[in-house]
Amino acid sequence: MDLQIKGKKAIMAGGSAGMGRATAERLAEAGVELVITARRRERLENAAKEISAKYKVNVTPIVADSSKPEDRAKLLESCPDPDILAITIKPPAPNGDFLKVTPEMWRESIDSALIGPIELMRQYIPHMKESGWGRIVNIATFSAKNPMVWRLMSGPARSALINYTASVSREIAKHGVNINNLLPGMFATEGANEIMADYADAFGLEHNTEAVGAHFRANNPIPAGFVGNADDLAPMAAFLCSPLARFIVGQNIVIDGGQHASLF
Numbered sequence: 001m002d003l004q005i006k007g008k009k010a011i012m013a014g015g016s017a018g019m020g021r022a023t024a025e026r027l028a029e030a031g032v033e034l035v036i037t038a039r040r041r042e043r044l045e046n047a048a049k050e051i052s053a054k055y056k057v058n059v060t061p062i063v064a065d066s067s068k069p070e071d072r073a074k075l076l077e078s079c080p081d082p083d084i085l086a087i088t089i090k091p092p093a094p095n096g097d098f099l100k101v102t103p104e105m106w107r108e109s110i111d112s113a114l115i116g117p118i119e120l121m122r123q124y125i126p127h128m129k130e131s132g133w134g135r136i137v138n139i140a141t142f143s144a145k146n147p148m149v150w151r152l153m154s155g156p157a158r159s160a161l162i163n164y165t166a167s168v169s170r171e172i173a174k175h176g177v178n179i180n181n182l183l184p185g186m187f188a189t190e191g192a193n194e195i196m197a198d199y200a201d202a203f204g205l206e207h208n209t210e211a212v213g214a215h216f217r218a219n220n221p222i223p224a225g226f227v228g229n230a231d232d233l234a235p236m237a238a239f240l241c242s243p244l245a246r247f248i249v250g251q252n253i254v255i256d257g258g259q260h261a262s263l264f
């Protein structure tokens with residue numbers, strides 16, 4: 001399928017690993033010029049080189065933490081006029097006992113998982129409106145819809161994010177600017193490995209990959225029978241970034257192998 005985005009400019013905020021990187025690859029494959037960001041320089045620069053070499057498009061790496069105002073300003077200076085903005089972030093680690101979650105932990109979660117994405121969107125929507133076309137995709141989490149007591153540092157802030165985008169997307173759709181969200185379930189990514197280590201700590205398990213995996217699967221069964229990989233999400237992300245998705249506005253698409261049972 002021709003996504004009709006060849007020659008467009010995209011920012012993939014959080015593009016050095018996992019679902020962000022896979023999305024960057026699908027956009028690059030479609031001929032999009034990219035800026036990718038992340039906090040860790042080495043992995044980011046390697047990703048930019050590899051994607052650029054593989055798909056023969058420009059990929060500019062910018063070290064930036066989306067939760068920091070000064071880093072968002074730096075990104076705006078380097079790339080003021082993207083057609084496409086895709087965003088993902090890593091929220092704080094899984095919490096253990098919910099009674100031990102402090103106001104400081106909530107602030108960190110809100111800064112990274114809510115305010116960072118909102119401020120990135122707010123920074124770029126005026127340009128997209130003016131140009132008469134734009135696509136924004138947030139790669140958030142299915143725990144925005146499917147509360148999990150060990151993921152309080154991720155789900156609640158993203159529930160607020162999808163509430164925000166449900167409103168804002170309906171304000172700006174008439175300008176040809178669409179916002180949609182992808183809500184992933186369990187995916188085998190670099191980030192998931194880091195989360196599993198924190199999950200082991202939260203549940204008092206030893207850091208034994210097999211034992212942690214078994215505990216996790218027993219408590220989080222997936223009807224499809226397997227954990228996703230980043231390419232189970234990236235094609236949908238790239239599609240939502242295309243003109244083909246012009247009638248899809250303010251939606252939250254769960255990609256989780258059926259784990260979250262709901263009608264809508």
Ligand SMILES: NC(=O)c1ccc[n+]([C@@H]2O[C@H](COP(=O)([O-])OP(=O)(O)OC[C@H]3O[C@@H](n4cnc5c(N)ncnc54)[C@H](OP(=O)(O)O)[C@@H]3O)[C@@H](O)[C@H]2O)c1
Nearest residue numbers: 014016017018019038039040065066090141186187189191
């Ligand atoms: N994997 C899962 O099973 C799973 C389950 C449910 C929800 N999710 C959600 O899906 C999204 C993607 O997860 P993933 O597993 O693909 O993550 P990942 O492998 O850790 O990749 C995240 C990417 O975003 C970058 N990043 C993280 N925080 C950032 C920030 N504040 N500013 C800029 N870049 C940032 C990371 O690089 P740096 O670390 O260098 O910044 C990396 O490039 C996350 O929001 C996660 O919460 C994942």
